[in-house]
Amino acid sequence: QVQLVESGGGSVQAGGSLRLSCAGSAYTYSTYCMAWFRQAPGKEREVVAAIYGRDGRTYYTDSVQGRFTISQDNAVNTLYLQMHSLNPEDTAMYYCAARSRAGYCSSSSAIDYWGQGTQVTVSS
Numbered sequence: 001q002v003q004l005v006e007s008g009g010g011s012v013q014a015g016g017s018l019r020l021s022c023a024g025s026a027y028t029y030s031t032y033c034m035a036w037f038r039q040a041p042g043k044e045r046e047v048v049a050a051i052y053g054r055d056g057r058t059y060y061t062d063s064v065q066g067r068f069t070i071s072q073d074n075a076v077n078t079l080y081l082q083m084h085s086l087n088p089e090d091t092a093m094y095y096c097a098a099r100s101r102a103g104y105c106s107s108s109s110a111i112d113y114w115g116q117g118t119q120v121t122v123s124s
Helices: 028-031
Strands: 004-008 008-011 018-024 033-039 046-052 058-061 067-072 078-083 091-100 117-124
Touching: 018 028, 018 117, 028 078, 033 067, 033 078, 046 067, 046 078, 058 067, 078 117
Parallel strands: 008 117
Antiparallel strands: 004 018, 018 078, 033 046, 033 091, 046 058, 067 078, 091 117
8 A cells, every 4th residue: 555645835935946745655666657736726636747667757747847846766755846936826735646557647537546735825
């Protein structure tokens, strides 16, 4: 069983930075891909970034390309999301996610495990 616990959310002003962390259980190494999703009030959950463990390939949604960086440290079973140049449109609950089977981590329906979420609020 994979367990995921996010941390690092908070409130920042536009233009600021935050780094989210997702601590995984010992079985996290068995996941095929991991991702960060976000969900703003009244909106659907959307993928922000994904990383594929076998080759380190990354994916970013267009709105965060060049501002966010996803990375993972397998030695400590931790996934990160470094966020720069934050703007109010980035305000959402951010979720760590993992998929244990081959495939893509690009949609909510493809995810096998979820964290509880961490709130990011960006003020103008």
